[in-house]
Amino acid sequence: MNARLYQNLTSAALIALIFLCLAWEGWLAPLRPGGSWLTLKAIVLLAPLFGILRGKRYTYKWLSLLIQLYLLEGLTRATSDQGLSQWLAVGETVLAVLIFYSAVMFIRATRNTEIKKTASS
Secondary structure, eight states: OOHHHHHHHHHHHHHHHHHHHHHIIIIISOSSTTOOGGGHHHHHHHHHHHHHHHTOHHHHHHHHHHHHHHHHHHHHHHHHOOTHHHHHHHHHHHHHHHHHHHHHHHHHHTHHHHHHHHHHO
């Protein structure tokens, strides 16, 4: 598989996770009626967005570490919440795993080109 496919997959999943976090804590199933401060967790995901869209390898590396926090939250809330919130947590977990997998695969797919650039300079 090529790096472009993994870049597109990571980008789409990251954008979907941003919208899921906003909708979940803002309207669908907030912790408090009227919305929750947990919508701010979506703002954190905006930091790597432009680096991911541009294919910056370093951004993929630190995103693969950051996304584990969202995986942890999704797993915790999927096992402790009830109703719609539980299903949204399952969605967050699936998207976090998808982002982690595609980011790691992008890093692996671009490893050889990075070594060639370093060796030629």
